[in-house]
Amino acid sequence: MNTVAAFYPVGTPGQPWGASERAQWLERQVVQRSHADEVVAKIDALRERFDVSQYGELDYPSGRYPLLAVRSRNWNDALPVMLVTGGVHGYETSGVQGALQFIDQHAADYAGKCNLLVVPCVSPWGYERVQRWNALALDPNRSFVPNSPAPESAALMALVAPLKGHIVMHIDLHETTDTDESEFRPALAARDGKPFEPGEIPDGFYLVDDSDNRQPAFQQAVNAEVEKVTHIAPADARGEIIGSPVVAPGVIEYPLKALGLCASVSGARYTTTTEVYPDSAKATPQQCNDAQVAAVIGALDFALLKG
Template sequence: MSTDTAFYPVGTPGQPWGAAERAQWLARQKVQRSHAEEVVAKVDALRDRFDVSQYGELDYPGARYPLLAVRSPDWDDALPVMLVTGGIHGYETSGVQGALQFLDQRAADYADKCNLLVVPCVSPWGYERIQRWNALALDPNRSFVPNSPAPESAALMALVAPLKGRVLMHIDLHETTDTDESEFRPALAARDGKPFEPGEIPDGFYLVDDSENRQPAFQQAVIAEVEKVTHIAPADAHGQIIGSPVVAHGVIEYPLKALGLCASVSGARYTTTTEVYPDSPKATPQQCNDAQVAAVVGALDYALAHR
């Protein structure tokens, strides 16, 4: 598909969307799975082992969702805080299910070592619709900015704000999928009235470090743990992954705060964004979840050893 012939079924090429186009896009979004069954029920099952709280509620026309956070049951202000977030992009399934699996299977290993704050699904509207954006056609992971226009992002920022300066590590769980290229990047180009520039989807797991706060040893510790579970994405012919230079094995960098990315929200010393590739013929859905769990474990172990 060339940029000249790229087509998206909403809007006029070269013209940014207005209210009518956003409404047309919204009408195309259909519920495809249940947040209540696949997320809320699993969180509820953890209530006997963790402190579960509702930190907000999404209230879109015809759709309301609780925003749920899970904390260590014996919170100790003398211990460092570790933040795990998933489902910033609702369609990135293993980010959500991996966070839930970590809570169920591995979180107890860190009792008395740190305070865990886990938000498994930041964007439940997007989770149900397998959608990157929220109902306002905004990307929550470009909206971690003052006075955020995205309610998902604003609610998470408010949750984390009292912990600023106390969060040692924040890992944000994501996926890069084939639909990034077939649906979500064309939609972004159409929404913003820009030409669609075709890209390449990497086959494998990779991480995004903060170019303003590089932690290369931390990133490699996470990669080493994930590599036990699934394969790491190689650089493309240009030495890049999704258009960014590969700075180390399986690692690229973004300026997190400047881009309004979730991993900038806490000001943690150690931050990383995972990117699992669920469409690989070499990875099963369970491997994708396991890779997210491995990433969280690798991140926690390194941060605790290098406080």
């Protein structure tokens, strides 16, 4: 079995990180792209057609970041609410850009049918640094819990809280990348003082259903739409995807609330987490964005049909 020492340069193998190790990790993080240019500017361009609000602000020593949400212009309390989130893991580019593309190209199609609430980039600090965690070395997508220690997660939970009971569908847009295996899982093992256990990265698109609220027909409807754009990930030799049993083609399950995952925050009847594979030789960056858009459309159309 390989150990943490063979894979990650921060900390002592077998010992969880303390403040000094977190600081050392933080020093390694560098800005690689601009949230202002690649996200905020695109959201600003939507203001003529949609309502844009700032629901919070990240205030880290390295900078301040607005947390922005986009809503249907003519919000109607008689209509169901549909929630789309992206960029909970900032490095997962198509989740952010796919959400923005959906708003720009397709959100108007749902005017009068539902209220859309889209949060394209939950973790702007992570977006700029192409990083899974936030500046506190916390994973926002394990932090959707009461009194969350992650400000990104706490802010989104506060945004969504008044809408609970009205949200019918929540789709959370993610990616599974080669760097999960080369960087982020080794970092997690190192941070927690555990051995790194290598896994496999699936080639293709898949979904994560809620094991406590299974909606198999919903997942299949989403995958059917995505399949028009890109390929669905096959199960590995063990019949699994990233260590979880495949319950239907391109579908695995997690207990969302118990794990503190974003898709648990809304209390929606229909929830799913998308996983795009941007490192596939069979998919371009635009295809990855298109797959996220297709997933949102598939999710919305099913939820509106079934109610």
